[in-house]
Amino acid sequence: MKSVELFAGAGGLALGLSFAGFNHGAVIEWDKWACDTIRENKASGFPLVRDWEVFEGDVRTFDLAGLSGKVDLVSGGPPCQPFSLGGKHMGRKDERDMFPAAVRVVGTLAPRGFVFENVKGITRASFANYFQYIILQLSYPEIIPKPDEDWTDHLTRLERHKTSGKVNGLTYNVVARVLNAADYGVPQRRERVFIVGFRSDLKTEWAFPKETHCLDSLIDQQWVTGEYWERHQVPVAERPDISERFADRLPRLRQLRFPYARKLKPWRTVRDAIAGLPDPRHAGGRGLFHDHTFQPGAKAYPGHTGSPLDLPAKALKAGDHGVPGGENMMVMPDGSVRYFTIRESARLQTFPDGFRFHGSWTETMRQLGNAVPVALAHRIGGSIAAHLLSEEEVQLKETLTGRHP
Template identity: 60%
Template sequence: MKSIELFAGAGGLGMGVSCAGFAPQAVVEWDRWCCDTIRENRRDGLGLVGDWPEPTEGDVRDVDFREHEGKIDLVTGGPPCQPFSLGGKHRAHADSRDMWPQAVRALRETKPRAFIFENVKGLTRETFATYFSHIVLQMTYPDLVAGPDESWETHLRKLEKHHTGRRGPAGLEYRVVSRVLNAANYGIPQRRERVVFVGFRSDLDIKWAFPLETHSMDAMLWDQTRGNYWDRHKARKADRRIGDRHVERAERLDGKPTTAPWRTTRDAIGDLPDPEHQSRDAMKYHNHRFQPGARSYPGHTGSPLDEPAKTLKAGVHGVPGGENMLLRPDGSVRYFTVRESARLQTFPDNFRFHGAWSETMRQLGNAVPVELAHIVARSVKRHLDFGGADFLK
């Protein structure tokens, strides 16, 4: 099946989609460092981008998608999230960086069978509730375009009237669902919440729901208090304890959960050599170099080794903070290396990142975990393969 990847970044979402069986026909990204990362891995034939087309570097507003009309099964992407980020300026629809209209234009011009878009959890804040509705209705009816002088509020009213008053065929239409997904609940070693939108063209009559969660915090606590977590990792006796805030919850567990345990930071990076010593073994891993300067203070405390990592941040306002630090059991901290951060985002070890540490951390902080993208895209593909069959999970 064929796809188009918009706002590709370092390729996390696109790689997961490729792993699910989609072949990208176009990859669009404006940032040159991200494009260099994709190019380097593409040139070396590495991993899931080895057969990607040359990325289109530039403003998506300058890209004409009409040559792909009727030829694309899936459009994916993460429209720039700065307008809605909890750490941003919250300008939302007044922000020129809002690329949602361009994502909708790609749907209008290609008419894919389905799409997957994602964005920061901040988009679901009550402050943005009305604009959130506008985004969903735009994706539902991509052909109903705002006029050149039409405000988004006026356009929203037009979409609402069309939605409530339509009769019979409505042109290009998608059935859209959205949900905030916590990556940790799907086996990613990071507590990362993103809102994901999935839509299927209405003429396909496909019934779909988000994949069931497979991992849980309770299962992690069970594994750490009554399972073999510590033995499996050959942890020192002094380190074999859970966080104080979790003790009561662990004691209340009256049976082994049916889900798998949350994957912890130790699960993800425990086999990597300590980069602080710059051993010969550490040098064998791409982008696994010690970054000095980490320090802890209130609100900047790092990710505990034996829990999923905190959400990696892009550091758009400077050097990434505590969310990009490892908190060791002895209370000391250090910055995650690029390779460790890539592990937390489930990028393969042979994937190389282009740029300085701060730049590559920005790429990773903006990325979608590869495995989470794979899980969602795999479910979408199965439904496209089998049509409206309701037996699919």
């Protein structure tokens, strides 16, 4: 199935969708460093990436006419800075708001489906109306703003069209949900909003995939059965004391063994993610893994505490020393802290070990902090692909039986 990737960054979403069976006819990204990361992996023959057509430039000026044939999926992660809690909160007034460009691409290419990712902050109250505006624009991408039409007036026109019940023209059935990556096997508590749409002429009923992992299963394996510590060969004397935040759950877990939670896998932790990687503070074995270099200078202080080793990491952020919550450093068993290496961060974002990053540690951490976890993209993309393929089978059967117009 053919896809087009917008705002590709270092390729996390694109990689996950490739694993799900999508072939990217174009991968578009304006940032040179991120493009270099993809180009270097392409040149080295990294699977999936080697056939990508990478276009470095602004999506708004990209010539869509060069994309021949039908497009099954348009995907991408529009820049999050306009809506991020750590930004200036300018939303639609921010020149980096690329949702209008995403709508234009959908309206021009008329793909069978699309998926876009952004920060959870876009759903908060201050952006509620604009978020609804984005959803309605993606639902009716051919109803474009008139010259000099204010966005609120355009929103009103879209609302009237929706409530009129008219289904003429290019329309999409759109759903959006905030997902926690940890609930899908990513070793990181990363909440992001995903917007998914299917062209309304398709016979498709779709919902976001169910969660596969949960916190209670992790607590059960750590503090009831001990399976977690045994798996990592952590002696009893070296196991940490249970956190007060989980202590109140133990009686219930011990009594019931939490049968529902045990149907799901345990959340993956930082310890799970970095298993097999040597300590970057020691030279021995470090060279076996690319981008696994120790970065000195990590310090803990109030509000800058790092990620515990035996829980999913905090959500990685685009930055290095200046990340306010210490999201890009880990807390060691002895209470000391150190920065995640690039390779450790890549594992937290579920990039394959063979995928390399271009640029300095600062630049690479920016790429990683902005990325979509590959495993989560694969999970969502796989579900979308299955429904698109199923719809193709239905159309084929109708054609063969003469019931197709």
